[in-house]
Amino acid sequence: MEWVRIGASADFTGRPHPVAVDGVALVVLRPAPGAAPVAFADRCPHRLVPLSAGSFEHGVLRCPYHGWEFDASGRCLVVPSNGPEAKVPPRADLPPGPPLREADGSVWVDRAAVTPPGPLDLLSNVDPGLLRAWHPVALLEELPTTARLLGREWSLSTVDGVVRADPAPYAVGVRWGLVWLAPLEPRTGLFDDPDAEDAAYAGAWLPPSRTGVSAGVVADNFLDVAHFPFVHAATFGAGEERVVGPYDVTERPDGCRSVQVQWFDNPGDPGVAAGLRPVRQRRRATYVHRAPFQLMLRLEELDAGAVKTILFFAQPESAGSTRIYTKMLLHGIGGVADPSPDVVAAEVAFEEAVLAEDLALQARMTVPGLPLRPRDELHVRADRLGVALRRSLIPYRTLS
Ligand code: FES
Ligand SMILES: [Fe+2]
Incomplete structure (x- = not known):
């Protein structure tokens, strides 16, 4: 075990408290005044939103996005969209977090037990x-302007009533008062x-x-x-x-x-x-x-x-x-x-x-x-x- 201090005891009140250990985000909860604090990965299993952005009242941690509720042991109590009677899927529970220790007015975490979350397969904005694909790049009324798209820049202007983009993309167009740009041949059109x-x-x-x-x-x-x-x-x-x-x-x-x-x-x-x-x-x-x-x-x-x-x-x-x-x-x-x-x-x-x-x-x-x-x-x-x-x-x- 390798204990590292994550804050003063007084920092851990009734609210979910975010902490980062070696770049790993944790949420720390104190289930009741005077009770020992507990930690979990700061990530809701549903849409990966930080649980530290939610609320913690009467021993129940609630995610801010869809209101899934967890008890202080990490068990998911309810998925509101499924209904109060529905069985909660086991994967909804929070995996156990690293052990904490409270001593001499400070709270400590076992760094050896802090595991980084596994890699995700993400679609980023610069893929x-x-x-x-067609992308919106400006309201027509904003021209001339420079638009950023997929980490690149295009100058947009109107020449003789026609919208132009520089450097020249595969296509540029106007629909619903919005300028659209397709850098390469788009897989599909505008709806x-x-x-x-x-x-x-x-x-x-x-x-x-x-x-x-x-x-x-x-x-x-x-x-x-x-x-x-x-x-x-x-x-x-x-x-x-x-x-x-x-x-x-x-x-x-x-x-x-x-x-x-x-x-x-x-x-x-x-x-x-x-x-x-x-x-x-x-x-x-x-x-x-x-x-x-x-x-x-x-x-x-x-x-x-x-x-x-x-x-x-x-x-x-x-x-x-x-x-x-x-x-x-x-x-x-x-x-x-x-x-x-x-x-x-x-x-x-x-x-x-x-x-x-x-x-x-x-x-x-x-x-x-x-x-x-x-x-x-x-x-x-x-x-x-x-x-x-x-x-x-x-x-x-x-x-x-
Ligand atoms: S992201 Fe947490 S309940 Fe949906
Ligand atoms: Fe919304």
């Missing part, structure tokens, strides 16, 4: 396989979006944002249907179902599509205020993914009649940077067919608040890419879209 071409829809872009996680992780977050009650509790998530029922995913080699009917609270529906409908309503959510990082979510309120389509595109700029473009397409919001500019502005502001919640979670993530090998994570029933995403991205991964 050369991603050269063979269709009928709502974007429909005059009955009012459209507006959110200001582009940036995140430090990879475009694959951004796409996975967008397709994830189980994180709403935990990540989005302050915006729309509090009224969302925790249990995700079985749903179908139609897979194609270059992407997937899924239609799900969900229950949600709709306090903004004027029909609720007028007593015509209950606040608990049904919504049809259609997810569309086209590889590598084109995404769409169409939300149809089946009782109130409003439709909200979100186009969502990720630009893998460099190893540690992804730019995100989000466009809202709105119809029938608040019972009015054509949303007024005020309504559009309010919807955009709301969507920005929702995105900020995802970005705050992503800021805590540490894995530099999207794991593509099934055994590197633990997929559950709610993750069918994420599994389909990973499968469609395998051709973009250059095996090293």
Whole structure:
């Protein structure tokens, strides 16, 4: 045994406490005041999010992303999306961490027992396989500009109304007010979006944002249907179902599509205020993914009649940077067919608040890419879209 000091006893309070030993991230918990602290690898078995970003209350450690709960021995108590009665898969338990010792007001860890996590098979933002795809690089209104993509730079300009990129890529194009660039011949095209071409829809872009996680992780977050009650509790998530029922995913080699009917609270529906409908309503959510990082979510309120389509595109700029473009397409919001500019502005502001919640979670993530090998994570029933995403991205991964 080789004991190394990791902090003063007083540092280890009721909160999950992150510690790094020889570059290995650990989370340290003190199960109760005066109880001996315990340590685990700082990584949720589900999506590898640091558990130190979660909460620890009444002896229960809860992951911030999908709310999986663990006791102080590492046993997983519940996977909320599977339901409270469902059996928890054994692989959901946290492997035992290194022994700790508390003496003379300090906490020590046995360094010899600190094992680095095994290597992951990741799709990073600079994988050369991603050269063979369409990527968003700027809003048309941002030109002229310099765009970063896959760790390289392109100058973008408009010459006689035509968008040009330098150095010359395989192709450059404009769609939905966004400039797209394919460095090499793309494996697949841009997807269709009928709502974007429909005059009955009012459209507006959110200001582009940036995140430090990879475009694959951004796409996975967008397709994830189980994180709403935990990540989005302050915006729309509090009224969302925790249990995700079985749903179908139609897979194609270059992407997937899924239609799900969900229950949600709709306090903004004027029909609720007028007593015509209950606040608990049904919504049809259609997810569309086209590889590598084109995404769409169409939300149809089946009782109130409003439709909200979100186009969502990720630009893998460099190893540690992804730019995100989000466009809202709105119809029938608040019972009015054509949303007024005020309504559009309010919807955009709301969507920005929702995105900020995802970005705050992503800021805590540490894995530099999207794991593509099934055994590197633990997929559950709610993750069918994420599994389909990973499968469609395998051709973009250059095996090293
Ligand atoms: S519950 Fe931890 S990442 Fe999903
Ligand atoms: Fe989210």
